Amino acid sequence: MRSYVKWLRPLAVLLALVLVTAACGDSDDGDTVAVQTDDAPSTDDSSDDSAGPSDTGEATGEPIKIGFQNPEGDPNGSFPEYSAAARAAADYINTELGGLGGRPIELVVCEMAISPDDSQRCANELVAEGVELVVSSLNFFGNHISILNGAGVPVIVGTPITVADFTSPDTFSIGAGGGCFGVHTGLVQFVTQDLPGIEGIEVNRVAVPWADTPPGVVCYYDLESKPLDVIKGVIPGTGALAGSNPNLEHIGIPVLPAAADVTPQATAILDFNPDAIIFSAQGSDCWNMVDALGRLGWTPQDIPLVLSGACTDFTAMAAAGDLAVGIYLTATENGVLAPLDAVSGQNLDNATIYQTKAAEYGLSQDNLFKGFSTQGFAVMMALDEIAAAIFAAGGDVTGESLKAGFAATDGSQPSFGGSPLNCAGAPVPYIAVCSAPITISQWNGEMLVPVMGGATVVGIDLVAGTELMPGPY
Incomplete structure (x- = not known):
């Protein structure tokens, strides 16, 4: 039934x-x-x-x-x-x-x-x-x-x-x-607005490794870099957070899919001295990055890492052991992987x-x-x-x-x-997008636990009143 x-x-x-x-x-x-x-x-x-x-x-x-x-x-x-x-x-x-x-x-x-x-x-x-x-x-x-x-x-x-x-x-x-319309803007919204209260930190420096693929270029520039710059005030927008943090800095670091060694990219991330890291890629690439960061001494407790739901792979997460515990992943309202x-x-x-x-x-x-x-x-x-x-x-x-x-x-x-x-x-110009809210969960070593009581995160207001920016600007 x-x-x-x-x-x-x-x-x-x-x-x-x-x-x-x-x-x-x-x-x-x-x-x-x-x-x-x-x-x-x-x-x-x-x-x-x-x-x-x-x-x-x-x-x-x-x-x-x-x-x-x-x-x-x-x-x-x-x-x-x-x-x-x-x-x-x-x-x-x-x-x-x-x-x-x-x-x-x-x-x-x-x-x-x-x-x-x-x-x-x-x-x-x-x-x-x-x-x-x-x-x-x-x-x-x-x-x-x-x-x-x-x-x-x-x-x-x-x-x-x-x-x-x-x-x-x-x-x-x-x-x-x-897709990346709701997820990537939601990542930015969560890291800049919600994560500080959860972790008890200030977030003024955000590292954004991104998948160096044709869609990765679009999703990074239009839906991660642009909303971060809207918050900083260097790109005009009509959303409530436009220009709200002129001290916000971010760095984008391209990561080729299925790269055998991402140590150089992990090094660049940590050299930026970020307050938080966000990353969206296919599953194996996410955990290759986690491994590389870990070999350089990083832990999720030192610098919070927020991954997209595309990274969700319970087998890989269990294999990462303590290095995965505390990592945040995007999820969805009524998510079907919930315990x-x-x-x-x-x-x-x-x-x-x-x-x-x-x-x-x-x-x-x-x-x-x-x-x-x-x-x-x-x-x-x-x-x-x-x-x-x-x-x-x-x-x-x-x-x-x-x-x-x-x-x-x-x-x-x-x-x-x-x-x-x-x-x-659906908002113009994103007229085909039928869903934007996400939720955030945290891996505790055995399961994903919803944060903020499972409340939804919606970041699309961060691109309100902006032009499409599908590439470098």
């Missing part, structure tokens, strides 16, 4: 108004071999293609092809846990939740290398496959979105990190924290579903407690939530109706594993 039935009716009423003219139709099958299709359960020719969930919970209608574009197998960025979790969620939805409005999900996964050409290849192959909607996990280039939108295929972004993720029409960046005995309400419902069903439907224990696994599972559950509301409103679930459903979200209803989606209220 869906844990969100209690709020399904108000969302269904909202979608009933939006979906009157929603388009529906069949898609032609493509003949590509570069994509992996997780076939939906076959249906009997005599079955009703518009049927909703069966009494047993198994989907019985016409399958709906959902594309899933994900970087895998490239040392510059590989996130197989993302698609593995999405597959587990799709199997759970098909088997127990009746598919998307009765339509079993046929997940078409296209694995891509970290290259602009391969990004576009995947987009073209998914279009040829006849998918009705594409989930983009995280893409370093954003050049796939125009191809998909040009073919009339809406895009759901799990982890938005490029300008295209933030600003494209018919695109909905629903990942908790809005089940420490949460209640929606958070408990969502965390229980993830921690039991993801494993039951094939996600390995090693991947279960990784940040990108949670996002892969949650993005598919978000599709199910919107589809359930469409079906409850009497509509047919199609790529177009799902697009309309996401566009109609206004922050009034819960969302699986995150804050309520508010695609209708």
